Amino acid sequence: MSLPVDVVVMAAGKGTRMKSQRPKVLHCLGGRALAQHVIDCAAGLSARSVVVITGHGAEQVEAGLQAPAGTALRFVRQEPQLGTGHAVQQAVPVLADDGVVLVLNGDVPLIEPATLQKLLQASAGQHLALLSVDTGEDATGYGRIVRTSDATRSVQAIVEHKDANDAQRRITEWYSGVMAAPAALLKGLLGRLTNDNSQGEYYLTDVVKHAVAEGREVRAITTADAVQVAGVNSPQQLAELERAHQRRLADGFMAQGVRLADPARFDVRGQLVCGQDVEIDVNCVFEGRVELGDGVRIGAHCVIANARIEAGAVIHPFTHVDGEAAGVRVGPGALVGPFARLRPGADLGAEVHIGNFVEVKNSTLAAGAKANHLAYLGDATVGERVNYGAGSITANYDGANKHRTVIGADVHVGSNCVLVAPVTIGAGGTVGAGSTITKSTEPGALAVARGRQTSIAGWQRPQKQKKA
Ligand code: UD1
Numbered sequence: 001m002s003l004p005v006d007v008v009v010m011a012a013g014k015g016t017r018m019k020s021q022r023p024k025v026l027h028c029l030g031g032r033a034l035a036q037h038v039i040d041c042a043a044g045l046s047a048r049s050v051v052v053i054t055g056h057g058a059e060q061v062e063a064g065l066q067a068p069a070g071t072a073l074r075f076v077r078q079e080p081q082l083g084t085g086h087a088v089q090q091a092v093p094v095l096a097d098d099g100v101v102l103v104l105n106g107d108v109p110l111i112e113p114a115t116l117q118k119l120l121q122a123s124a125g126q127h128l129a130l131l132s133v134d135t136g137e138d139a140t141g142y143g144r145i146v147r148t149s150d151a152t153r154s155v156q157a158i159v160e161h162k163d164a165n166d167a168q169r170r171i172t173e174w175y176s177g178v179m180a181a182p183a184a185l186l187k188g189l190l191g192r193l194t195n196d197n198s199q200g201e202y203y204l205t206d207v208v209k210h211a212v213a214e215g216r217e218v219r220a221i222t223t224a225d226a227v228q229v230a231g232v233n234s235p236q237q238l239a240e241l242e243r244a245h246q247r248r249l250a251d252g253f254m255a256q257g258v259r260l261a262d263p264a265r266f267d268v269r270g271q272l273v274c275g276q277d278v279e280i281d282v283n284c285v286f287e288g289r290v291e292l293g294d295g296v297r298i299g300a301h302c303v304i305a306n307a308r309i310e311a312g313a314v315i316h317p318f319t320h321v322d323g324e325a326a327g328v329r330v331g332p333g334a335l336v337g338p339f340a341r342l343r344p345g346a347d348l349g350a351e352v353h354i355g356n357f358v359e360v361k362n363s364t365l366a367a368g369a370k371a372n373h374l375a376y377l378g379d380a381t382v383g384e385r386v387n388y389g390a391g392s393i394t395a396n397y398d399g400a401n402k403h404r405t406v407i408g409a410d411v412h413v414g415s416n417c418v419l420v421a422p423v424t425i426g427a428g429g430t431v432g433a434g435s436t437i438t439k440s441t442e443p444g445a446l447a448v449a450r451g452r453q454t455s456i457a458g459w460q461r462p463q464k465q466k467k468a
């Protein structure tokens, strides 16, 4: 029987090097706050609770983070911030004694549940266990793992860089900031921390030497995956980690068969779900929840958010789709763009064509309808096979309220028409080019509403007056 897991996320630090008004842990990676990645990872472990330690920008941080499904989220304030050990001490009153505590850094976003699971196994409900990193490279800035020189190589202490001697600074194995220990053991060790070190802080890392002094075995598992344990301290590190994260996502999609023109120019800032034979050209950004059906092709430079693009549809370059809460659906075989804009509630049926500089909002287009050039469809219900001319718009807003336009099946709307809602164009009807339609029309009728053309033969244009 494994113990229930309670996660402590340290997020009270200032993040000075970000040089930002926004607290560091709220900066986004892959469209999600750094600390939210960490919290969501805890949910991946089926943790019983997550306790986030806040301090700098506490109100903003607390408002900016959400509990993952099935896990209780609590915030504990640390005022003032006297170090990582002091941070975890603040959580002691809310941590149950019967669990195992997993301590994570709010600024180390890409740690994976599988790695944490291994750490919990090493802790085995009895031991203090550390996640260490050894890539064989210089570990300047990090706490070094000091081991005995005998064959057991057992862990003796973590020595912070600023407190380390030259020999210790040559050690390449460093502490990731992640540890696990039974709550009762951790609480006892936290009670022993002092701040007699070069920074005058209560170091969480000192729990190691206290455990060793009590004759306890401290276990360490080591990873060489620098991305999982990389911390974010500066905009440069944030950008580097963003690319590393996107590259991992891109590799995952390509492994499923998605064809990316260039995995280095691909960004997912939400949840993307792809069918078979999906092709995505360069510089596309996906936000919120996006589903791409079988055979969908996305042209270069598209931004697509909160949308379902169904099988065989093609989104041409430079198209912007954002369904926000209402969503957008692009039906099977539809063609959209280039330079199209689909807004919330755009629902395109099978084989619909939306061309360049066409905007669609809160409108349903039935199968085969086409609006190919420079047009606006807002709050409209458009029937099958309708042809909606260049430059035509639905005037859906009277300055106070929005009204619907209904266009029956097989209607032909000429170029440069204004359909003043509420209005209905009867099925099979035609609207002459340049008409401003304010009254509903009968099925099959031709409606023309514009000034009649007048022609004056031999018309002389005014001449410029000659100067005297
Ligand atoms: C810490 C470790 C170091 C390790 C490194 C890995 C300590 C003493 N050192 O150093 O061994 O190699 O992480 O990245 O733990 N925080 C608080 N309250 C505080 C201080 C910090 O909540 O009073 C939070 C910060 O917001 C941050 C985390 O704790 O999320 C780590 O703090 P930071 O100051 O970045 O520790 P490091 O010096 O990087």
Ligand code: CA
Pocket: 107, 231, 233
């Ligand atoms: Ca740090």
